[in-house]
Amino acid sequence: MTGLKIGLIWIGLMSLPLLALASTTDGTIDSTYKYAWSENIGWVNFGTAAGNVHITDSALTGYAWSENYGWINLNPSTSGVKNNGEGALSGQAWGENLGWINFSGVGIDYNGNFSGSASGTVSGRVSFDCANCQVKTDWRPACNNSVDDDSDGKIDYPNDPGCNSAGDGSEGSDVHSGGAGGSGGGFMPEVYPSFKAEPTITKLIAALPQALETILQFFKPELPPVKPSEISIKELIPKETPLTFRGKWQLLTYTLENLPFIKFTLAPLPKEFRALAQKFPTLKKTFEETGVARLIDVERLKPIKLTLPGLTESLRPYGPIGPEGQGVPVARLSPAIKKQLPSEIVFAKTGGQLIDFDIALSVTEKGKPQQKIATISGKSLQLAVKPDKPVKSVKGYVVFKSKASRPTSLELPLNSLLASLIFANPVFAHPQEKPVRVEEKLVLLEFEYTDPDADGIYTAEIQTPVIEGEYEIITVMDFEDLELGKKEIRLIVVVDPEGYLYEKDGDKETRIPGAIVSLFWLNPETKQYELWPAKEYQQENPQITDATGKYSFLVPEGSYYLKVEAPAYLIYDGKPFQVKEGSGIHINIELKTKYWWLKVVDWKIILLILFAFLLLYNFYRDKLRERQTIK
Amino acid sequence: MEENQSKKAILGLIILILLLTAFFFVSKYFSLQKELKETKTLLEAQKINEKTLEFAKFFTEKVLKAEKEVDFETRLKLENAVRNLNDEEILSQWQKFTESQTEIEAQNNVKDLLEMLVNKIKIQ
Numbered sequence: 035m036t037g038l039k040i041g042l043i044w045i046g047l048m049s050l051p052l053l054a055l056a057s058t059t060d061g062t063i064d065s066t067y068k069y070a071w072s073e074n075i076g077w078v079n080f081g082t083a084a085g086n087v088h089i090t091d092s093a094l095t096g097y098a099w100s101e102n103y104g105w106i107n108l109n110p111s112t113s114g115v116k117n118n119g120e121g122a123l124s125g126q127a128w129g130e131n132l133g134w135i136n137f138s139g140v141g142i143d144y145n146g147n148f149s150g151s152a153s154g155t156v157s158g159r160v161s162f163d164c165a166n167c168q169v170k171t172d173w174r175p176a177c178n179n180s181v182d183d184d185s186d187g188k189i190d191y192p193n194d195p196g197c198n199s200a201g202d203g204s205e206g207s208d209v210h211s212g213g214a215g216g217s218g219g220g221f222m223p224e225v226y227p228s229f230k231a232e233p234t235i236t237k238l239i240a241a242l243p244q245a246l247e248t249i250l251q252f253f254k255p256e257l258p259p260v261k262p263s264e265i266s267i268k269e270l271i272p273k274e275t276p277l278t279f280r281g282k283w284q285l286l287t288y289t290l291e292n293l294p295f296i297k298f299t300l301a302p303l304p305k306e307f308r309a310l311a312q313k314f315p316t317l318k319k320t321f322e323e324t325g326v327a328r329l330i331d332v333e334r335l336k337p338i339k340l341t342l343p344g345l346t347e348s349l350r351p352y353g354p355i356g357p358e359g360q361g362v363p364v365a366r367l368s369p370a371i372k373k374q375l376p377s378e379i380v381f382a383k384t385g386g387q388l389i390d391f392d393i394a395l396s397v398t399e400k401g402k403p404q405q406k407i408a409t410i411s412g413k414s415l416q417l418a419v420k421p422d423k424p425v426k427s428v429k430g431y432v433v434f435k436s437k438a439s440r441p442t443s444l445e446l447p448l449n450s451l452l453a454s455l456i457f458a459n460p461v462f463a464h465p466q467e468k469p470v471r472v473e474e475k476l477v478l479l480e481f482e483y484t485d486p487d488a489d490g491i492y493t494a495e496i497q498t499p500v501i502e503g504e505y506e507i508i509t510v511m512d513f514e515d516l517e518l519g520k521k522e523i524r525l526i527v528v529v530d531p532e533g534y535l536y537e538k539d540g541d542k543e544t545r546i547p548g549a550i551v552s553l554f555w556l557n558p559e560t561k562q563y564e565l566w567p568a569k570e571y572q573q574e575n576p577q578i579t580d581a582t583g584k585y586s587f588l589v590p591e592g593s594y595y596l597k598v599e600a601p602a603y604l605i606y607d608g609k610p611f612q613v614k615e616g617s618g619i620h621i622n623i624e625l626k627t628k629y630w631w632l633k634v635v636d637w638k639i640i641l642l643i644l645f646a647f648l649l650l651y652n653f654y655r656d657k658l659r660e661r662q663t664i665k
Numbered sequence: 666m667e668e669n670q671s672k673k674a675i676l677g678l679i680i681l682i683l684l685l686t687a688f689f690f691v692s693k694y695f696s697l698q699k700e701l702k703e704t705k706t707l708l709e710a711q712k713i714n715e716k717t718l719e720f721a722k723f724f725t726e727k728v729l730k731a732e733k734e735v736d737f738e739t740r741l742k743l744e745n746a747v748r749n750l751n752d753e754e755i756l757s758q759w760q761k762f763t764e765s766q767t768e769i770e771a772q773n774n775v776k777d778l779l780e781m782l783v784n785k786i787k788i789q
Contacts, residue, residue, distance in 0.1 A: 083760060084748070101751055271737070271744055276763050279728065279735035283768040285775045286729060 059181065061089040061146065061173020070148070071167040073248055074158035075132065076101050080169050084270050089142070089173035091119040091203065094127075103131040103156075117142070119203030120175050132156045144178040144200040146171045159244055177202035301329035306403050310395070313376035314342055315351070317395070335397045342405065344390025345381035345418060349374055360590055363387035364418050364491055372489050375420045380509055380523055383416040384409060385571030389590050392614055404526070410586045410618035411529045412500045414572070417507070418493045419483065419523070424514045428483035428492040435504040435526065483509070502531040532586035533620030535579055535598060537627060545583030546625055549600035552576035553619065556593040556610070563595065563610075587619040594619065603627055710787045713750070720746045721782045729775070755781050 068081025079099040080087050087096035087108060094115040098106040108115045110128035117123055121142035126134045135154035140162055142148055148162035148169035162169050176183045177190050177197035184196060184205040191197035196205040277283070302308065303326065311318035317340070321327065326335060342348075346361045352374040356362040361383055364372075375381075382391040396404045409415060419428060478499060483492035499505055505527035512520050535551070536543040553575050555566040566589065568575030577585045591614055598606035603625040613619065627633070723746055727739050735743075747759045758778045765771035 082753070083757060099748075268741060271740055273737070275734055275737075275740070276765075278763055278765050278771050279731075279740060281731050281733045281735065283771055285772055 059173050059179040061171040063087050064170035067168040067170035069167050070160050070162045070169055071164050072157050072160040075103050078160055089171050091117060093117055103129055106132060120201055142171060144175050146173060158247060175201050175203045176205050310403060313379060332397060332401045340395040341392055342395050344392060345383060346390045348376060361388045361390040364493055372491060375491060377420045377422045380525060381418045384413060384588050387416050388571050389588055409498050410532055410588060410620050411498055411502055413498050413588055414495055415498050416493060416495045418491055419509055420491045421511045423518060426512045426514050429510045430481045430483060430494055431477050431508045432479040433506045433508060434478055435506050498529050502529050504528045532584040533622050534583040535623050535625055536583060537625055546600050547579055547581045547583060549579045549598055550576045551585040552597045553587050554595050589613055589619060598623055598625060600625055714786050716750055717782055717785050720750060
């Protein structure tokens with residue numbers, strides 16, 4: 035009977051905390067320490083903004099997020115994770131892809147640190163305090179939450195006599211409630227039931243299934259990641275459409291904030307391109323018809339081949355100036371035609387100004403226009419430029435840049451037979467801010483443009499460098515008007531080598547001197563191939579090669595073929611090919627020797643054969659002698 | 666006596682061969698493990714890239730080009746897609762965007778979101 039009384043008293047004392055006032059603390063998860071870890075499902079994030087996890091004295095609410103298995107509801111309708119007010123958790127959470135997860139092994143200490151582990155069939159053991167995982171909250175038990183929960187004017191342990199420890203879940207009773215392990219007794223130790231010291235063997239036995247599970251898991255294939263449940267997220271999305279999604283706002287439109295974006299997309303073509311289009315009406319037409327009108331369209335030009343007309347062709351629309359396909363010297367142009375010449379553009383001619391160079395327009399990687407024309411090393415080059423305003427002088431410089439030509443986004447409009455002289459950044463005369471920005475040490479040639487007939491067109495004649503490579507021609511215009519100062523036009527020139535004749539000897543090539551190289555062209559009038567009249571173009575045809583075996587022709591547009599004759603070699607009769615205006619012919623030609631067998635049968639071989647014959651004859655004589663002796 | 670010696674020699678040879686074979690397979694195992702790890706890393710990066718691009722495409726199509734209200738189903742798909750990226754930074758920026766209260770705020774958040782998405786794509 036006495037025992038029964040004691041039991042009733044004990045139960046009564048145990049139930050006292052139930053009547054105690056609840057803590058006012060409503061905690062959230064720490065933004066740094068928010069990850070639990072499971073061998074089976076990986077990281078579990080308790081602190082996502084969308085998950086909105088809250089810890090109160092009685093329960094946990096919100097959602098935890100598993101990287102691989104989606105949302106875990108901490109407060110499902112049929113269960114939920116409960117808090118006994120002192121941080122000892124119990125009850126179960128629910129994951130669409132994980133099933134139930136039991137939290138009875140998890141606790142929160144009076145500093146808000148989670149410890150222990152939850153467990154589930156799929157999730158396995160979800161640890162809250164492993165080597166790299168930790169979950170922390172700002173929730174505190176009533177005796178450590180800086181709140182006077184029982185309104186007795188005393189706050190927390192040890193000030194409030196109702197608190198037996200900082201981990202006590204109630205300030206409500208000043209009488210020590212005694213008991214342990216119940217729902218929040220005053221003497222509840224800070225170590226929760228599941229963390230009580232257990233005998234080592236029991237611990238080991240308890241840990242055995244987990245260890246076995248880990249071993250089994252090692253041999254199991256990895257589970258494929260499961261998509262997070264849509265239903266869980268559904269609950270997070272507001273039914274009412276947020277302002278952003280109402281379709282009323284222009285999310286990418288003109289505002290002060292995105293002005294640079296608008297500026298970029300609507301910006302016109304760079305001034306260099308506009309100036310070019312202004313100076314070459316055909317180019318303007320091309321731009322208009324292909325819709326190249328804005329800065330962003332420059333990118334579209336990169337893979338396209340554009341060719342600007344040479345001096346004669348650019349003037350042809352303004353009146354008859356000579357036969358089709360042939361250039362006209364500047365001096366022979368009428369004053370009216372000369373006025374139409376695009377200003378501040380350097381035109382290149384050759385062959386006594388009878389051949390105009392084709393100008394290939396390309397776009398560099400930086401989106402700048404670049405002009406290229408083609409020639410061959412050591413040939414004469416006539417340059418012509420028309421300044422916009424009266425000038426005191428026009429000077430030119432040839433500067434060496436590099437041995438090989440630089441790759442550009444566009445190819446030259448030349449076939450493989452042709453050489454190239456490249457003029458880059460050429461067209462546009464830039465005001466010269468500094469004194470002549472010529473790399474003095476690299477200047478190969480300095481020359482002066484002259485205007486003997488005072489027609490406003492300045493011309494100069496230079497020899498292209500003999501060594502192939504990349505060069506730059508800089509034309510500097512010194513204006514009479516001091517305000518205008520000086521302007522420079524920079525041109526990049528790539529010079530390719532001449533063609534040569536050779537004979538192949540294994541891997542080596544032997545140049546052939548003294549060969550006669552004749553160039554034949556298809557005369558459009560007679561429709562017959564004739565020897566090309568090179569003298570009209572200040573050149574020779576046929577050409578006789580020197581010790582280097584080199585030859586080259588700079589020819590106007592047309593159809594041509596080459597014929598090569600050399601002593602002791604078979605005659606080479608090339609196939610006809612097309613040449614564009616202002617291009618060079620410099621094919622490397624292999625000649626076959628007439629006496630090819632001489633190479634195989636030299637004096638040593640002849641001597642060897644002779645020796646073999648003598649031997650055979652000797653054997654024959656021996657045989658004859660033997661027969662005679664037998665007889 | 667000689668027979669015994671030859672037996673021992675054969676046995677020794679077999680053991681040596683087995684040891685060498687074991688060594689070969691162990692080294693092969695480790696090299697394959699390393700390769701597998703590298704491949705997994707690459708695959709992971711590729712998956713992230715794919716998911717990011719898919720989301721960016723979906724977002725552009727359904728939100729930026731939207732001419733009327735974005736319906737609940739689409740918003741649900743967007744929410745799933747953004748969470749599927751498993752990136753706290755992007756999720757947070759997405760939430761900032763969805764919670765925008767003014768047009769300018771929304772425009773700024775869109776730009777930040779697009780920048781984040783592009784930055785997340787890893788080029789090998």
